[in-house]
Amino acid sequence: MHKIIISALIAAAALTGRTAMAQEFTPDQKLRVAEAVIDNYYVEDVNSDELVTEAIKAMLKTLDPHSSYTSPEETKEFTQPLEGKFSGIGIQFNMLEDTVYVIQTTVGGPSEKVGILPGDRIVSANDTILAGRKLANTDIIKVLRGPKGSTVDLKVKRGDSPELIDFTLIRDDIPLYSVDETFMADDHTGYISVSRFAEETASEVAAAIAKLRKQGMKDLIIDLSNNGGGYLGAAFELASEFLPAGVPVVSTSGRSVPSTSFTTERKGDFLDGRVVVIVNQYSASASEILSGALQDNDRGLVVGRRTFGKGLVQRPFPFPDGSMIRLTTARYYTPSGRCIQKHYEKGHGEEYMLDMYNRYASGELWSADSIQRPDSLRYETLRNRRPVYGGGGIMPDVFVPVDTSFYSTYYRDIMAKGLINRTVVSYVDSHRAELLAEYPDNNAFMTRFEMPAALTDDLIKRATEAGIEFNEEQWQRSGQFVKAIMKGLLSRDLYEDGSYYRAIAPLSPDYQEALKLINDSERYNRLLLTGREPDPTE
Secondary structure (H helix, E strand, O other), X not given: OHHHHHHHHHHHHHHHOHHHHHHHOOHHHHHHHHHHHHHHHOOOOOOHHHHHHHHHHHHHHOOOOOOEEEOHHHHHHHHHHHHOOOEEOOEEEEEEXXXXXXXXXXXXXXXXXXXXXXXXXXXXXXOEEOXXXXXXXXXXXXXXXXXXXXXXXXXXXXXXXXXXXXXXXXXXXXOOOOEEEEEEOOOOEEEEEEOOEOOOHHHHHHHHHHHHHHOXXXXXXEEOOOOOOEOHHHHHHHHHOOOOOOOEEEEEEOOOOOOEEEEOOOOOOOOOOOEEEEEOOOOOOHHHHXXXXXXXXXXXXXXXXXXXXXXXXXXXXEOOOOOEEEEEEEEEEOOOOOEOOOOOOXXXXXXXXXXXXXXXXXXXXXXXXHOOOOHHHEEEOOOOOOEEEOOOOOOOOEEOOOOOOOOOHHHHHHHHOOHHHHHHHHHHHHHHHHHHHHOOOHHHHHHHOOOOHHHHHHHHHHHHHOOOXXXXXXXXXXXXXXXXXXXXXXXXXXXXXXXXXHHHHHHOHHHHHHHHHHOOHHHHHHHHHHOOOOOOOO
C-alpha cells in the first residue's frame, strides 16, 4: 500500500509542480520516496537493508564526530572492552571515512608495548590493506583480533609524515582492570593509575586506597594519562570518594533531554589529604569529568596538559536486529559550568580526528602560552573562586610540557618491532629462579636491581639482526628510558602486581611535577586558593 501512496506522491509532484508539492512534502516523505524510487526503478536489484544502513550512516556523518551506527556484530564487539575479555592487539579505534584511527591503547596491551599512539592511522595489517577502503568495523576487528601468541604486522601513518612506521605485535589477552598501578611514591604519597572507567572502577580504586593507607599514605596522586574514558557512572562514583555529600560532580544538557545535575549522595571516604590528578592530551570523557569535578570543587589540583575535550553524551538507540545508533543527545558541563567538549565543525570528522596533530603543530604541547584563554571562557571554582577556563578539555593548574628528550628513531624502531618485550621475556625465562631468590619481592627489586650489560647487549644484537642499525648518538639519548622500560617489564613479569610504571616514573616529568607539587604544601595551598603560583618576592 505504501508504494501505491508513494507512486501517487511522485505523480502528483509531476502534475502539480515542485512549488505546490514542496508545501506538503515533509522530509520523512522525501526520504521514503527516495527509497521507493531506488527500490523500484534502479537498473539492478537493490539490497534494501544495506541501502537504509548507508543512509543512516550518511545522516549521522552530518552531525558530530561521536554519533555513530553499529551493526549487530559491531554492537556486541564494542561492549567487550568494558564488560568482557578477548585476545587481540589492545586498541580502541574509529573508522572515519576510509581510515582506521587509533582512539586509545589498552595499558599493558600489545599496542602500548610497541609504542602505538592515539591518533595513529592503521594502513595495513599483515597482508590486508585497511586504508582507502570503507570497511565495516567487524571486518577490521576480524583482522586485528586473533589467537593469543599470533603475530600481526602493522603499517601505521603518524601525523603528516609520509613515512610509514612498521610495527610487529604479538596478540595477547587484553587486560581489563581499571587500576593498572598502585604504589607508594614516597613515605606518605600514594600513586594510583586508572586506565579506564568501567563497572568496577570505583571499587578497584577504593581497594587500592585501602591498600595504600595501610602503607602510610596521607596524600594521593591519581594518574589519568591516556585514559580515554568509559562509563559516566564510574566517574561519578569515583569523584564521590573525594567529595562531601551534596556536591555537584557533572551536569548534562541537550535540546531534547532535560538538564540533569549529578550530585554526590554520600560523604566520600577520602576527604583529607592532598590530591593531585595527572592528565594529558589523551585523557578524555570520564577522565575529564573526574578531573573537572575535583578542580571545580577545589578538592585537588590538575597537572599535565589540556585534556582531549570529549564532552558529548551519547545515548544508545537499539534496533530489534541488534544494531544500534549511538546519538549525541547532550553535552557535559563541569560544576563551574564549563563545557568539556572542544570545538568541531559539523560533518568535518577528519579534521576533528587530526586535532592532536594540530596541537603539536601549534606548539601547545610544549608551551602553556600557546593555549588561548580569553575572558569569555573564564569561570570560577565553587569554593575558592579561583579562575579556571573552558574552551574544550580541562586546563591543568600546572602545565607540564610533553617530554620528547628520550625519543629517537632507533628507540621507535626497536619498540615497533617488539624487540624490547621479546628480549625481556627471554631473559626472565632463563633467570627467573635466580632473580626471585635475589629479589623476593617487588620492593627489593625496585630498590636494588641494576640493569646487566648482557641484557642491553642482547637487545642491541636482536635489533641488528632485525635490520635496525645501532646508532650510538641515539642510544645515548634513549638508552636510559629503554632500560627503565625493560626494568618495568621485568618487574611486571616477575611479580605481576602492576609494577611496570614504578620503574619509569622517575623519568616522567608529569609524575615528577605531581610529586613535587603534592610535597610542597605552601605551593599547593596557594594554587588551590588563588590559582597562582607563590611569588617569592611577597
